[in-house]
Amino acid sequence: MKRSGASIVIEALCRNGVDTVFGYPGGAVLPIYDELYKNAHRIHHVLCAHEQNAAHAADGYARVTGRPGTVIATSGPGATNLVTGIANAYLDSVPLVAITGNVAVPLLGRDSFQEVDITSITRGIVKHNFSVGDVRELSGILDAAFRIALSGRPGPVLVDIPKSVQNDLCSEDEYTEQRLFSAPLPEPDLEEACRLIADSKRPLIYSGGGVVAAGASAELRALAKQIGAPVMFSMMGLTALPADEPLNLGMCGMHGTRSSAELFSECDLLIALGVRFSDRAAGNTVQYKEGKKIIHVDIDHAEINKNVTADVEVQGDVRKVLELLLQKLPRITRPEWEQRCAEAKKLDIHPREERLTPFSLLKTVAGYCTPDTVIATDVGQHQMWTMQYFPFQKNRTLLTSGGLGTMGFGMGAAIGGCIASGRKRTVLFTGDGSFGMSLQELATAVSQNLPLLIVIFNNGVLGMVRQWQTMFYEKHFSHTTLNRKTDFAALAKAFGAQGKKITSLAQLERALYAPAPDVPTVLDCQLDMDEFVLPMIPPGGSVKDLITRKG
Amino acid sequence: MESFTIELTVSNSCGVLNRITGIYAKGKHNIDALTVRPCSDPALSVMQIVSRGDETVQRMMVRQLRKLFDVKTAVLANDTTL
Ligand SMILES: Cc1ncc(C[n+]2csc(CCOP(=O)(O)OP(=O)(O)O)c2C)c(N)n1
Ligand SMILES: [Mg+2]
Numbered sequence: 109m110k111r112s113g114a115s116i117v118i119e120a121l122c123r124n125g126v127d128t129v130f131g132y133p134g135g136a137v138l139p140i141y142d143e144l145y146k147n148a149h150r151i152h153h154v155l156c157a158h159e160q161n162a163a164h165a166a167d168g169y170a171r172v173t174g175r176p177g178t179v180i181a182t183s184g185p186g187a188t189n190l191v192t193g194i195a196n197a198y199l200d201s202v203p204l205v206a207i208t209g210n211v212a213v214p215l216l217g218r219d220s221f222q223e224v225d226i227t228s229i230t231r232g233i234v235k236h237n238f239s240v241g242d243v244r245e246l247s248g249i250l251d252a253a254f255r256i257a258l259s260g261r262p263g264p265v266l267v268d269i270p271k272s273v274q275n276d277l278c279s280e281d282e283y284t285e286q287r288l289f290s291a292p293l294p295e296p297d298l299e300e301a302c303r304l305i306a307d308s309k310r311p312l313i314y315s316g317g318g319v320v321a322a323g324a325s326a327e328l329r330a331l332a333k334q335i336g337a338p339v340m341f342s343m344m345g346l347t348a349l350p351a352d353e354p355l356n357l358g359m360c361g362m363h364g365t366r367s368s369a370e371l372f373s374e375c376d377l378l379i380a381l382g383v384r385f386s387d388r389a390a391g392n393t394v395q396y397k398e399g400k401k402i403i404h405v406d407i408d409h410a411e412i413n414k415n416v417t418a419d420v421e422v423q424g425d426v427r428k429v430l431e432l433l434l435q436k437l438p439r440i441t442r443p444e445w446e447q448r449c450a451e452a453k454k455l456d457i458h459p460r461e462e463r464l465t466p467f468s469l470l471k472t473v474a475g476y477c478t479p480d481t482v483i484a485t486d487v488g489q490h491q492m493w494t495m496q497y498f499p500f501q502k503n504r505t506l507l508t509s510g511g512l513g514t515m516g517f518g519m520g521a522a523i524g525g526c527i528a529s530g531r532k533r534t535v536l537f538t539g540d541g542s543f544g545m546s547l548q549e550l551a552t553a554v555s556q557n558l559p560l561l562i563v564i565f566n567n568g569v570l571g572m573v574r575q576w577q578t579m580f581y582e583k584h585f586s587h588t589t590l591n592r593k594t595d596f597a598a599l600a601k602a603f604g605a606q607g608k609k610i611t612s613l614a615q616l617e618r619a620l621y622a623p624a625p626d627v628p629t630v631l632d633c634q635l636d637m638d639e640f641v642l643p644m645i646p647p648g649g650s651v652k653d654l655i656t657r658k659g
Numbered sequence: 660m661e662s663f664t665i666e667l668t669v670s671n672s673c674g675v676l677n678r679i680t681g682i683y684a685k686g687k688h689n690i691d692a693l694t695v696r697p698c699s700d701p702a703l704s705v706m707q708i709v710s711r712g713d714e715t716v717q718r719m720m721v722r723q724l725r726k727l728f729d730v731k732t733a734v735l736a737n738d739t740t741l
Contacts (some may be wrong), residue, residue: 227674228677231678235728236727239673288670289728290728291725408726409725410725410726414719
């Protein structure tokens with residue numbers, strides 16, 4: 109039996125376990141959309157309002173499920189609208205398969221209507237991409253795309269399919285295999301790492317997104333306990349231990365906890381697990397190594413010795429490496445160091461606040477969530493406060509744009525995350541600026557009946573930029589005061605959602621505990637424009653430069 | 660700065676050179692010389708790329724090139740002339 113390329117796409121999606129796709133139709137994907145129409149019982153297609161947000165939705169879906177998210181867009185503007193979403197997934201190592209249509213093969217390279225060379229455009233922001241030249245390759249390419257997206261260090265893969273290939277017919281015995289090269293992981297040699305850990309007096313674990321991706325929370329906790337080492341996290345790794353765990357120091361880096369900054373400066377061994385020492389997490393990488401040794405474990409060989417030089421490099425799956433370390437290492441107690449950890453953690457205690465502030469807002473909303481509630485954020489001060497104050501309990505409950513820092517990520521991510529969680533109540537913490545970049549997706553959330561709780565930190569400003577202008581640019585508030593007159597509650601209603609303006613904590617509590625309708629709810633929370641995210645280590649600084657107070 | 664040559668066996672298909680030069684371009688490493696020639700296996704080509712950089716850069720480039728799915732092998736050649 110011969111199938112069309114479009115039908116091969118559907119078969120490949122189903123074979124690779126895809127039951128939900130996000131997307132937006134157009135001329136160059138009409139054959140695929142026709143097959144989606146016929147296969148609606150097998151694949152649920154979520155129509156978003158903009159392809160960028162469809163990509164973020166697929167990204168959010170992948171972060172919650174651990175399986176590749178899938179997004180479909182048409183050629184030209186549909187494809188270019190995906191670019192930010194693909195870059196976002198790339199920088200956060202999220203498995204994503206993006207399928208774009210393109211003009212028919214004979215029209216390629218002629219600047220045809222809605223033709224762009226999307227494989228060239230995305231080359232620097234994908235793990236791999238394919239431009240399908242022949243329908244016989246299509247099935248093998250799609251299988252390879254899903255395999256690549258998920259294997260090793262996950263990431264996005266784009267498959268560009270000309271419309272003629274979608275229409276061409278081909279039978280299974282004509283399918284060709286893709287020839288791709290990838291080196292197998294070496295057997296990790298842990299002798300030197302074990303020796304350093306045994307010799308260390310003050311070991312500190314720096315854990316990242318790799319530990320979340322590997323689902324290695326249990327192994328991480330076991331190692332921390334076995335060797336008496338506190339754990340600090342990059343933003344991407346934050347959820348790997350429950351917030352209230354005694355050895356958990358919270359997030360490190362520019363807006364990390366004081367305890368993490370202090371213990372980092374005091375430790376004599378840093379055990380880096382699935383991290384990449386990004387400038388936001390590591391700060392000054394020149395002074396970084398002073399007084400300490402570094403063991404760097406990562407599945408991606410190119411990450412090791414990239415930003416900081418490791419004394420011991422271990423390439424491998426972090427979960428497997430942790431299992432081996434647990435077998436090889438004895439139980440080591442370091443009562444003094446653990447005591448120091450407990451003491452340092454007291455520095456992170458935040459006093460109660462009775463007014464509506466970022467802190468009291470987050471604590472109040474947290475009280476209404478369960479350990480499984482999926483939390484999405486946008487980018488800015490509200491994002492950092494969420495990292496600092498929200499007591500995350502489990503992996504795959506935090507959807508935040510780490511590497512790219514994409515304002516507008518939140519709405520798409522919350523939609524994808526909510527669907528992935530089985531349409532459970534999902535919370536988005538957003539800013540008035542960020543929400544303005546993707547609020548049209550309220551339409552999607554309404555048509556999909558998603559119970560999103562959208563909490564806007566409405567400070568009237570691009571707060572994070574304003575904070576930098578306050579600290580480093582003599583309060584020259586160049587284009588960061590929004591001066592908008594948007595009524596977010598009315599806006600929500602116009603989209604068919606619920607909305608409320610919140611000016612006090614009591615009001616917030618009432619809104620949260622009122623019976624939840626099965627429609628998205630927007631809470632427009634009024635906050636002071638001059639709140640700061642603190643502590644802060646200025647760019648290129650170290651613990652000595654830590655700022656803990658405003659002014 | 661030290662000149663270094665990387666030798667690669669890559670898939671002989673469209674867009675591969677673009678992917679490889681992209682790795683150099685993103686870190687702002689100029690390519691001083693480049694050759695591509697066919698290989699006994701028609702599905703593969705052999706490349707030599709000369710660029711400049713210290714040991715950290717050299718190691719980083721090799722490791723990043725090895726990550727590409729159409730790069731079969733990438734090794735640092737001691738010989739810095741083509
Ligand atoms: C797409 C995009 N454009 C610009 C920026 C730069 N930027 C980072 S934070 C920020 C302000 C965000 O404002 P808002 O969403 O209101 O959050 P707040 O900081 O006020 O909590 C800006 C403009 C960005 N991260 N992403
Ligand atoms: Mg704001």
